[in-house]
Amino acid sequence: MTGFGKGTASGDGFEVEIEITSLNSRYLDLKFRMPGYFNAIEHKLRSLVSQKLERGKVNLFVNLVPTGPRFKPSRIDLDAAESFYGEIAALRERLGLTSEIDINTLVSIPDVVLTCYSEAELEIIYPVMVEAMEKAIDELQASRAREGEALGDDLRERKEKVLSLTDAIEMLSHENSQAQLRKLKERLRAIIGDAQVDEQRLLLEAGILAERYDTTEELVRLRSHLNNFESDLGQGDSQGKRLSFILQEMLRETNTIGSKCNDAAISAFVISIKEELEKMREQAANLE
Structure with missing residues (x-):
């Protein structure tokens, strides 16, 4: 998710300023923008951020402002x-x-003007930098949480649309089932002609053919996935990955329904569901 956070902390003779920006990404991609004399502690800062954030293209801007002569770089x-x-x-x-x-x-001679901090000075700077980093991350998380609430509302609205479309497909499927069975029996009789055929066998064969077009199981599973989606939405702890998996399963059931149906109205509903699922997938990819 996108977001912004800023944190400052003061030490004896210096102040640390840290800004964090975050853009949508499926994975965590950290990029530090800071003076080269902090390279020795970058791995510590990277580990700290990785413990707090799971996803996003994150840029971190780190700056130290001396407030006294000691920490001039x-x-x-x-x-x-x-x-x-x-x-x-x-x-x-x-x-x-x-x-x-x-x-x-x-x-102008190298090594005459030093632009670095000693190991002892970095040990003094680092705890203050951690304090500023934690403040910036907290502000970033609050910003992302506000965006997450908006995304959650949008996903719930789209889920209700998919549920309504599922209801419509189920209703049409029920209305058309008997008509489909009659058509199948008529086709079988047309193929068989005047030959003597057991009526029960005819009904059995028609039923077998009709079962190939039955979407009851797919609709039941689709509803189950919709319920799971609602339950997992807003739970945190990598919810974006779980929701993406559920959406993938919903798309699988929807495709099966589309391949089984031979009704124009149901096909239109299937297309609408797939459009909503694609939009939901894009939104879920931005959630943590």
Whole structure:
């Protein structure tokens, strides 16, 4: 499901800001957007988020704002700067150069300006980052829960449409069953002609043929799936996967009904059910 969450937490000399956005996806796809000096703790953050979220294309934006001099990520390594200055000065003297060694030259040398935190500093930052992350996830979950309620209402409305269409098919099937049986008997008599045939055998053969077109079992199973769908809707704990499976079974029964029927009105109802089931499948894929 889609959603947004933001969390902040403060430490001694710094503040952590985390924003999370989520888009619909069948699986959990995490992408972190944060400075490279946090790469050492990304696996911990990834594990934390994976315990809280199950599905969605999730983007996480992590930022640290220093509120004091200690946690500024860009710092000059004075020892390295002095060492490089001495080596450059010696090189200048050896080559007989007269150009000055300015500050821009020094800070452009790798390892003079540090953009990282020490392991000890990361140990201080991480608990504060976890606090901000949990706040952002809680807000995201609340946002997704509101969307889930709206999706649930839509799914219940569509389920009722499918139930009404099922009722209509059942009514038509009952009305047409006797007519279908009469047609089958007439066809058999037309094929047999004037030959002497046992009436009971004729009825038996007609009944066997009529049974091939009987959808009673499929309608019973379809109703059972609709009841299970209603029961599982809103239960949480990977309900989207369970509902998708139930919808797949409903589509299977609907296809069987469509293959058995030879009535235009029933065929139209079958098409309508399949349209609703497809829309329900798309919505259920967004639920957790």
